Amino acid sequence: MGRRVFLGMVALGAAGVAFGSGVQKIIGSAFGSGLGGLLPGGDRFRIYTITGSFPVISRDEYRLQVSGLVTRSLDLTLDDIESMPITKLVKNFQCVTGWRVPEVPWEGVKLSDLLDAAGVHPNAGGVEFDSYDGADTESLTLYQARLPDVIVAYRMLGAPVTTEHGGPVRLYVAPMYGYKSLKWLRAIRVVEHAELGYWEQNGYPVDAWIGGTEESGNQAAG
């Protein structure tokens, strides 16, 4: 009896690891992400922080700096960003540790549009990002930064990006794991060679492509 209960649980756990991803998809599509987000194991965001609290930045005091190897540095308000051409995406948020929120609506400005507005020097090779939390940093190669589904997002889930999700403005790098999508975006710096970001320095893979290396990405990075 005891052995059966124990082994049964282990077998169930192993089956859950093997098929949980599929089961979660079924639950998500059956109940929608509303109820799916309430169920344990359902589609829900885990909120990551590095510091002790969320940085709270009001709409009025928010500024985004674009600097470094650019023709003209920018110091943008939220109004400035919102007046640029909008890009809307509906895409998964996938954490490298496994949790996933499917079909999240994102709205924002293409990072490549911002880079074009500042004018990137020909010898630039990478882009670094800083956060208002004072701790998080991220980086992309210039090739990655110019992908069409890499955006500076100010709306998410059909509303302005909330503080816990990194509002008022965050990065969303659709083809990569969640740690690349830096929250509370404060500054964008165009550089020759980008330094590793906070999560990469703390053991997360430098190759953040969801599901493994993307060929073209690597070539361009090389």
Added chain:
Amino acid sequence: MRGSVGRRKVAIKPPADLHTEARSDSSAGRLLLRFDRVERAAHWMNALLFAILMATALPLYFAQMEALVGRRELIVQIHTWCGIALPVPLIISLAGPWGRRLRRDVRRFNVWMPEETRWLRGRGREPLPELDKFNPGQKLNALFIGGAIAVMLGTGAILKWFGLFPLDWRTGATFVHDLLAAAIFIVVFGHIAFAVTHPDALRSMFKGWVTESWAARHAPRWLQEENALVSAPDSTSPKDLN
């Protein structure tokens, strides 16, 4: 003979500081050792680690808690290391010669009679003369926790060393880890609720002993077993008291 039975020592003299208490309640009679020091230490170390794991799990899962606590990486480290430590007290207390009683009690979890299912369905209201040292609910609780430790360690390892596993496994491991965590919260709080509403049983996890009258009511078969061993002349030896 006692070697072949593999169990001895049963009835205990009350520890000195309990003498008066035992005597003042003459109806309670003799005291019996329900959990020896090794079993109590294993239980409370396990409980402490579970408490830390459950407390640190909350901000990792609930955004509102994360907003209050922050410093996710620190919380993750505490959670991970307590998880890795989780099997240690159990293994140590089971492994050595000191773990004889614990090993014997673990073997009791493997025995299940049809009457016990009936007892469980009746929420324990009908007396069951065959009740062993642990009632069916206690056995299921122990088995669940044992299985849960194994599954949480396995899925936790996938989340900790995620680079070694395909992405679908990580998603599946998160799914299992989250669902089972919810079940663990329910079972552990149920366990605590039963414990605080059964002070005699709870005391035995602090002090080790129960009264004979408690055993007669809640674990009649275990009492018989203990009595049989007491009456066997060569089976008690005072230094076995713990």
